[in-house]
Amino acid sequence: MQSLQHQPQTAEDVRDIVLDAVAQATPLAIEGTGTKHFLGKPVQAAATLSTAGLSGVTLYEPEELVLSARAGTPMAEIEAVLKARGQRLEFEPLDYGPLLGQPAGQGTLGGVMSCNLSGPRRIKQGAARDHILGVGAVSGRGEIYKAGGRVVKNVTGFDLSKGLTGAYGTLSVLTDITIKVMPDSQSETTLLLRDMQDDEAMGALSAAMGSPGEVSAAAHLPYGVAGRVLDGALGKNAATLMRLEGFGPSVKARAAHLGAALEKVGRVERLEDDESRALWRDVRDVTPFAGPDHRVVWRLSVTPTRAADVVMALRMHIAADALYDWQGGLVFLRLEHGVEAERIRAVIAAHGGGHATLLRASMDERLTNPVFQPQPAALAALSQRLKQQFDPVGILNPGRMG
Incomplete structure (x- = not known):
C-alpha cells in the first residue's frame, strides 16, 4: 500500500x-x-x-x-x-x-x-x-x-x-x-431453459440472438452456478437465460414468439421485471464467484460458438466452474487450484483464439503471471x-x- x-x-x-x-x-x-x-x-x-x-x-x-x-x-x-x-x-x-x-x-x-x-x-x-x-x-x-x-x-x-x-x-x-x-426499458422479461449442457446452451443462445426477438442479453449458468444467483431462488440446475427489454406490449409479443420457438427445445420459464433485473445484476457482477473466496478467477474472451469447447478442454486438466455471458463470448472461470495461465491461453489459441485476463488472484500470483x-x-x-x-x-x- x-x-x-x-x-x-x-x-x-x-x-x-x-x-x-x-x-x-x-x-x-x-x-x-x-x-x-x-x-x-x-x-x-x-x-x-x-x-x-x-x-x-x-x-x-x-x-x-x-x-x-x-x-x-x-x-x-x-x-x-x-x-x-x-x-x-x-x-x-x-x-x-x-x-x-x-x-x-x-x-x-x-x-x-x-x-x-x-x-x-x-x-x-x-x-x-x-x-x-x-x-x-x-x-x-x-x-x-x-x-x-x-x-x-x-x-x-x-x-x-x-x-x-x-x-x-x-x-x-x-x-x-x-x-x-x-x-430505460418500460418492461423486461427473461426466458429460461433448464438442465441444458453447455454446448446445447450455446446453440440455444445463438438461435435466440439470431431471432427477431431482439434479445438484449444471453447467458448460461451451469449446474451449481445457477444456485448462486437470486439468493438461490433458481435452484442448482443449469439455467440458460435470454432477456428481452423495451416497450411493454412489444416485450410481451416478442417473448411470446421466442418462447413458442424455445418450447421445441424444452419447457420455458419466465422471470418478469424486478426479478429479471435482479437476476441480471447477479450475472453482470459475477455474483456466483464473489464473496470471501480466494480462488483464482479468469475472464475469457472467446468465439461464442467455441466457448463450451474451450471450457470442456480446460476441464480435462483443471477443476473449474464457469459462467457464460455475451452468448458465450465472455466466460468467467473460477479455478479450484492454481493459476494455469499458460494452459488457459494455449487452449484458447487452439479453439479459434481470444483473450484471457486474470481477474482475481493473490499478490504473488499477480506478480508472477501475465495478468493480461x-x-x-x-x-x-x-x-x-x-x-x-x-x-x-x-x-x-x-x-x-x-
Whole structure:
C-alpha cells in the first residue's frame, strides 16, 4: 500500500501533483475509491493519487441524452440521477467490487471508463468505450487537455476518448467524462431453459440472438452456478437465460414468439421485471464467484460458438466452474487450484483464439503471471509509443499493464 495519499479537488490540482511527481521522479498509483486496486498487475508506486475528490455531475441534459460528471463521481450517484429521469447507461457497467473483496456500489465513473467495464447488454449495445463522448484529463507530462465533445455526432479525427478507455490509468488521469445515456426499458422479461449442457446452451443462445426477438442479453449458468444467483431462488440446475427489454406490449409479443420457438427445445420459464433485473445484476457482477473466496478467477474472451469447447478442454486438466455471458463470448472461470495461465491461453489459441485476463488472484500470483493477454509485437510496439507520448517518464500506474 502506498503511504503518501494525494486527494486533488480540481484538474489544476491533478496537474500540479503530476508535475511534482515528474520533477521528483515519483511514480503515482491512480485510483478512485480503490475498488479496482486488485485488477491488473500490482502497481509499483510510492504515492497514490485518488480522484475521489473530483466528484459530482456537472451537466445533464436528458433531452439531448448526454451527461457529464467528474471522474470520481460514484456510479451509484450517476445511476440514481438517471433513474429519476427514466434513463440509464446502455453498456450496463458491472461492479467488480464484491468479486475483488470490496464493498458493492463503491466504484466511480472514472474507474468504469478506465477499465472499459461493460455488462450483459454489451452484445447488443456495445462496450463502455462506445458510449463515451469526451473527456478532460491530465497527461503524464502534467498537461491538462480535453478530447471529444458533448454531442453524439462529434468528429475530431483520432478518438482519444476511446483510446483512454481501457488504458487502466496508464496514459492519463481522467478528470471529467461525458457519456451518452438512453431511455430505460418500460418492461423486461427473461426466458429460461433448464438442465441444458453447455454446448446445447450455446446453440440455444445463438438461435435466440439470431431471432427477431431482439434479445438484449444471453447467458448460461451451469449446474451449481445457477444456485448462486437470486439468493438461490433458481435452484442448482443449469439455467440458460435470454432477456428481452423495451416497450411493454412489444416485450410481451416478442417473448411470446421466442418462447413458442424455445418450447421445441424444452419447457420455458419466465422471470418478469424486478426479478429479471435482479437476476441480471447477479450475472453482470459475477455474483456466483464473489464473496470471501480466494480462488483464482479468469475472464475469457472467446468465439461464442467455441466457448463450451474451450471450457470442456480446460476441464480435462483443471477443476473449474464457469459462467457464460455475451452468448458465450465472455466466460468467467473460477479455478479450484492454481493459476494455469499458460494452459488457459494455449487452449484458447487452439479453439479459434481470444483473450484471457486474470481477474482475481493473490499478490504473488499477480506478480508472477501475465495478468493480461500478451500483445502481438506490432500492437505492443504501438502501445509503447502511446505510453511514450502521454507518459514519457512512466509515472502513471507503473507496472499495472505488465
